[in-house]
Amino acid sequence: DGGITQSPKYLFRKEGQNVTLSCEQNLNHDAMYWYRQDPGQGLRLIYYSQIVNDFQKGDIAEGYSVSREKKESFPLTVTSAQKNPTAFYLCASSIERGDTQYFGPGTRLTVL
Amino acid sequence: EDQVTQSPEALRLQEGESSSLNCSYTVSGLRGLFWYRQDPGKGPEFLFTLYSAGEEKEKERLKATLTKKESFLHITAPKPEDSATYLCAVQARGYQKVTFGIGTKLQVIP
DSSP: OOOEEEEOSEEEEOTTOOEEEEEEEOSOOSEEEEEEEOTTSOOEEEEEEEETTEEEEOTTOTTEEEOOSBTTBOOEEEOTTOSOOOEEEEEEEESSTTSOOEEOOOEEEEEO | OOEEEEEOSEEEEETTOOEEEEEEEEOSSEEEEEEEEEOTTSOOEEEEEEOSTTOEEEETTEEEEEOSSEEEEEEOSOOGGGOEEEEEEEEETTEEEEEEOOOEEEEEEO
């Protein structure tokens, strides 16, 4: 079965800690994305990657970092610089940037 | 700036009571309009992509239509399992960012 997996499903972080959210896809898609979803707001783009070893900031990249060393993987690190990290994080992929995006199941991050 | 406004914010229907969800948008040249379904605590599930005014797509009890200013998601004879939040998103030509609406939360009561 092709798809996108995210882990963990739930993540708890203490203030001052960095945490890494995993995103893997076996759809052979070139483009991958990270979004943040908060109640009462539309999805907001954090980072995107069009190809391996390349990524670009989205609208709310401050306090986040990413890497794209493999086509299948696009991990997101939430650093201690992110002031309000509690949210639902969604990873998506598309054949190419600009094509229909398909989403993973999400990771809910809570800061304690 | 691209904008997407979805209405109503919430909709409660009796099972079998057909209705429509609205997605109004402003974009400098539409490349595509997307509809997704999102269940609580889960990622959005892709439903449709529409590219040009007049286009229609159907899937089971759902039908999406597109005009130059808005899109409708028509739900015919809904069932309780259609309860979810429906998200609309638009993408402008040449500028590949996708702008999402807040969604319409649909509840279908048996």
